[in-house]
Amino acid sequence: MPGVYLEESDNFDVALRRFKKQVEKSGILSELKKRQHFEKPSVMRKKKKAAARKRLLKKMRKINMM
Structure with missing residues (x-):
C-alpha cells in the first residue's frame, strides 16, 4: 500500500506528487x-x-522499419 511520510520541512505538493507516483x-x-x-x-x-x-x-512494424 503506497504511503508518504511527511517531515516538517516537506511541502504538501511535493508529498502529493510522490504519493501519486507511488499509486501509479x-x-x-x-x-x-x-x-x-x-x-x-x-x-x-x-x-x-x-x-x-x-x-x-x-513489434513487426518496428522490425520492418529497420
Whole structure:
C-alpha cells in the first residue's frame, strides 16, 4: 500500500506528487478501473488476445522499419 511520510520541512505538493507516483507505479488505479464493472471471462480473453496481437504487430512494424 503506497504511503508518504511527511517531515516538517516537506511541502504538501511535493508529498502529493510522490504519493501519486507511488499509486501509479503500484497499479491501484488501473486495477480499480478494471474492476469497476464486471467483465465476462470471454470478454477478458478477447481483450487479452487483442492486446497480444497489437503488441506483435507493433513489434513487426518496428522490425520492418529497420
